[in-house]
Amino acid sequence: MDRPDLDDDETGPIRRITDEVSPSPGHGTSGTPGTPRKPVRRTPPEGTRRAADPARRRTDTGPQRVPAGSTGARRIPPAAKRADSGPQRAARPADTGPHQVPEPGARPRRKAAAETGTPEPAHTGHGHGHGHGHGPAAPASRRVRLLLIWLLAPLALATVVGMIVLYPWGKPSPTSVVPQGAPVHAAVSATNTGPCLAQGQVQVGDQTDPNAKPCLTVELTMTDGPAVGKPLRLTVPIEPSTPRFAAGDAVVLAYNGGNAADPASFQLVDFQRGTPLLVLAALFAVAVLVLGRWQGIAALVALGLSFVVIALFILPAILAGENPLVVAIAGAGAIMFIALYLTHGLSARTSAAVLGTLVSLALIGVLSAIFSAAASLTGLDDSTSTLIGSLGHGIDARGLLLAGVVIGALGVLDDVTVTQTSAVWELRRANPDLTWRELYSAGLRIGRDHVGSAVNTLVMAYAGAALPVLLYSSISGVGLGALLGSEDIAQEIVRTLAGSVGIVAAVPVTTVLAALIAAREPAGHLAGTTKAVTAPS
Numbered sequence: 001m002d003r004p005d006l007d008d009d010e011t012g013p014i015r016r017i018t019d020e021v022s023p024s025p026g027h028g029t030s031g032t033p034g035t036p037r038k039p040v041r042r043t044p045p046e047g048t049r050r051a052a053d054p055a056r057r058r059t060d061t062g063p064q065r066v067p068a069g070s071t072g073a074r075r076i077p078p079a080a081k082r083a084d085s086g087p088q089r090a091a092r093p094a095d096t097g098p099h100q101v102p103e104p105g106a107r108p109r110r111k112a113a114a115e116t117g118t119p120e121p122a123h124t125g126h127g128h129g130h131g132h133g134h135g136p137a138a139p140a141s142r143r144v145r146l147l148l149i150w151l152l153a154p155l156a157l158a159t160v161v162g163m164i165v166l167y168p169w170g171k172p173s174p175t176s177v178v179p180q181g182a183p184v185h186a187a188v189s190a191t192n193t194g195p196c197l198a199q200g201q202v203q204v205g206d207q208t209d210p211n212a213k214p215c216l217t218v219e220l221t222m223t224d225g226p227a228v229g230k231p232l233r234l235t236v237p238i239e240p241s242t243p244r245f246a247a248g249d250a251v252v253l254a255y256n257g258g259n260a261a262d263p264a265s266f267q268l269v270d271f272q273r274g275t276p277l278l279v280l281a282a283l284f285a286v287a288v289l290v291l292g293r294w295q296g297i298a299a300l301v302a303l304g305l306s307f308v309v310i311a312l313f314i315l316p317a318i319l320a321g322e323n324p325l326v327v328a329i330a331g332a333g334a335i336m337f338i339a340l341y342l343t344h345g346l347s348a349r350t351s352a353a354v355l356g357t358l359v360s361l362a363l364i365g366v367l368s369a370i371f372s373a374a375a376s377l378t379g380l381d382d383s384t385s386t387l388i389g390s391l392g393h394g395i396d397a398r399g400l401l402l403a404g405v406v407i408g409a410l411g412v413l414d415d416v417t418v419t420q421t422s423a424v425w426e427l428r429r430a431n432p433d434l435t436w437r438e439l440y441s442a443g444l445r446i447g448r449d450h451v452g453s454a455v456n457t458l459v460m461a462y463a464g465a466a467l468p469v470l471l472y473s474s475i476s477g478v479g480l481g482a483l484l485g486s487e488d489i490a491q492e493i494v495r496t497l498a499g500s501v502g503i504v505a506a507v508p509v510t511t512v513l514a515a516l517i518a519a520r521e522p523a524g525h526l527a528g529t530t531k532a533v534t535a536p537s
Contacts, residue, residue, distance in 0.1 A: 141520075141521055141522055143520060143522075144348050144517060144520055144521055145348075147517065147520065148348060148351040148517070151351075151355060152351055152354060152355065155333070155354075155355075155358055156337060158333075159330055159333040159334055159337065160334075162326070162329075162330035162333075163313055163330050163331070163334060166313075166317045166322050166326065166327050166330060167313060167316070167317060168316055168317060168319075168320035168322075171320055173316070173319075174319045174320070174391060176390040176391070177390065177391070177392035178389060178390050179256060180254065180390075181253075181254030181255050181256045181257075181267060181269075182225075182254070182255045182257070183252050183253070183254065183255075183269075184222065184224060184225035184226075184252070184253040184254070184255045184266065185222075185223045185224045185225070185250065185251075185252060185253075185272060186220040186221060186222050186223055186232065186250075186251055186252075186253050187220065187221050187223055187248075187249070187250055187251070188218055188219070188220055188245055188246065188247055188248060188249040188250075188251055189219045189220065189221055189231075189247060190218075190219040190247050191216055191217065191218050191219070191245060191246055191247055192216070192217045192219075193214050193215070193216055193217075193238070194214060194215065194217060195214065195215065196213065196214070196215035196235060196237060213237060213238060213239070214238050215235050215236060215237050215238060216235070216236045216237075216238050216242075216245065217233065217234075217235050217236075218233070218234050218235075218236060218245055218268060219231065219232075219233055220232040220233070220234060220251070220253070220268075222253075223250075225253075225255055225260075226255065226260035227260040227261065230260075230261075232253075232263055232266060233263060234253075234263055234266065234267075234268050236268055243270070243271065245268070249271060250271065250272035251268060251269075251270065251271055251272060252269055252270045252271065252272055253266045253267060253268055253269065254266065254267040254269045285300055288300055295343065298342050298343050299343045301342060302338055302339040302342040302343050303339075305335075305338045305339075305342070306335045306338065306339055309331050309334050309335050309338070310331065310335075310407075313327075313330075313331055313334070314327055314328065314331040314403075314407075317331075318395070318400065318403070319391070321393075321395070323396060323399050324395075324396055324399035324400045324402065324403035325365060325368075325369065325399045325402040325403050325406070327403065328365075328402070328403030328404075328406040328407055329361065329362070329365055329406060331407070332361055332406050332407055332410050333358065333361070335410060336354060336357050336358070336361075336410065336414065337354065339414065340353055340354055340357070340414060340418070341354075344418060348425075348517055348518070348521065349421040349422060349424075349425045349514065349518075350418075350421070351517075352417075352421040352424075352510065352513050352514040352517050352518075353414070353417040353418045353420070353421045353510065353514075354417075355510075355513050356417040356420065356421070356506055356509050356510025356513055356514070357410075357413050357414060357417045357506070357510075359505075359506075359509050359513075360409075360413050360417070360502045360503070360505055360506035360509060360510075361406060361409070361410065361413065361502070363501070363502050363505055364405060364406055364409050364498055364499055364501070364502035365402065365405075365406050367498040367501055367502070368401075368402045368405045368406070368494060368495075368498040369402055371494055371497075371498065372398055372401060372402060372494050373398075375490055375494065377398060377401060377487065377490060377491055377494060378397055378398060378487065379396075379397030379398040379399075379400055379401035379491065380397050380487070381487065381488055381491065384397050384400060384401075401491055401494075401495075404495065405494070405495045405498055405499055408458075408461070408462070408495065408499060409458065409499035409502055409503065412454050412457055412458050412499070412503055413502065413503060413506055415454065416447075416450060416451070416454050416503055416506045416507060416510070417506055417510045419446075419447075419450055420443060420446070420447050420450075420506075420507060420510040420511050420514060421510060421514040423443050423446045423447075424439050424440075424442075424443040424511060424514035424515055424518050425514070425518055427439055427442050427443060428518040428519070428521065434519075435519060436512075436515040436516050436518075436519035437515075439514075439515035439518060439519060440511055440512050440515040443511040443514065443515060444507065444508060444511050447507035447508070447510075447511055448507070450507070451503065451504055451507050454503050455500045455503055455504065458496065458499050458500055458503060459496050459500065462492050462495050462496045462499075463492070463496075465492075466488070466489075466492040469488045469489065469492070470489070473486060473488065473489055
């Protein structure tokens with residue numbers, strides 16, 4: 001039986017919306033499309049059902065058309081049900097089907113949000129999927145740029161002035177008052193364990209003192225220095241803290257400047273580690289470049305400049321007698337400006353991360369200073385005592401402790417602040433109608449998930465660095481209270497907790513700063529940087 005209500009008209013084939021359509025008022029007539037009803041199981045007469053074309057089942061996942069002459073409701077293939085789910089929108093006048101080809105010269109029905117600069121209206125149905133691709137951070141509007149300049153320019157100026165004032169201009173580089181010896185490279189050709197004999201002594205007989213400690217006799221060949229190519233024999237006492245040297249090892253000797261033919265002018269001190277470290281550094285650089293591409297190159301350059309700041313500013317300024325905490329704050333500020341802007345670009349979101357990092361660094365410095373003084377921490381651990389002995393003059397050991405806290409927390413802070421600002425900017429871009437309070441609330445919920453892992457990272461880093469101290473303290477036989485209150489352990493506790501408080505505070509501080517700045521970005525400017533991609537029906 002022909003069904004004229006399903007015939008094609010001049011606008012194209014009539015689409016069948018779904019099988020959830022109200023039944024026809026009478027037998028053989030069409031009902032009103034779009035009226036929901038409960039699905040009714042209908043068994044079409046024998047011979048009226050057609051086998052679905054496999055090619056059509058794979059490619060045509062949109063609304064199905066019912067050909068003229070078909071009786072009964074046609075069952076939609078499962079693939080089509082998955083792609084065309086939910087209530088359907090009423091067809092627009094020009095919407096003649098999912099695969100309609102527009103006539104030549106016809107104007108498109110609508111433009112993407114990226115072309116018009118206005119957000120696309122919300123859809124009530126689920127027949128279309130939408131995705132958004134975001135490129136690099138867009139330049140800030142003029143109003144936001146002025147705000148950031150007023151906030152960051154004084155801080156950047158203070159950092160530059162601080163570095164200029166604190167740098168030891170014209171002062172000679174400090175040297176160690178304890179002779180360390182010039183490093184000389186050598187190769188171990190043979191080793192032998194026996195009694196400890198001075199140069200020129202020989203053992204007579206086989207009787208030795210059972211309580212005497214054995215020594216390791218090492219045969220060496222110099223590979224550089226004043227006696228390159230000449231053999232050398234050194235005797236090293238075998239102690240639990242003495243490295244174990246073997247034939248084939250590349251070692252480092254300390255040459256005191258005496259007679260190169262006299263073995264007493266040399267001392268065996270360490271292994272050569274240059275080649276393994278260079279290989280590991282190359283692997284690290286390759287991994288960063290493969291994953292990060294151009295941004296990886298920027299990150300490596302920023303890392304190199306950070307080491308330059310540490311080597312050419314922080315270390316000379318502290319050795320010259322400047323306050324280590326003030327030097328560390330100025331150097332950390334310079335590292336932060338260089339690393340963040342070079343890696344993430346000059347943008348409003350990066351500037352918000354810089355502000356949050358600076359505030360958090362200042363908070364960490366203040367907390368460390370207060371509680372290290374309250375806990376009477378001196379900072380005089382073994383390495384600091386060795387440094388003071390080598391310098392020959394005093395140094396602010398507590399300030400050195402605080403400087404280590406600030407620099408150690410900088411890397412984790414960068415990660416937290418950049419993540420928070422990026423989250424706030426994406427929330428603002430996704431919904432330009434959000435106020436700064438709503439942006440802050442949503443960003444803070446994201447930050448709560450991040451802060452736990454960040455704090456755990458810092459705690460584990462400090463615990464790993466202090467592992468020998470922890471092991472030594474655990475076998476000392478004192479109680480837990482005395483163990484935690486000892487100088488070495490208390491230093492690590494202050495480092496960890498002060499840095500962790502700063503990281504926790506960085507989440508709300510950075511989020512509120514980013515929300516206040518992002519909320520002042522015009523909605524049209526944000527929408528203009530978003531590429532909208534509409535999936536086919």
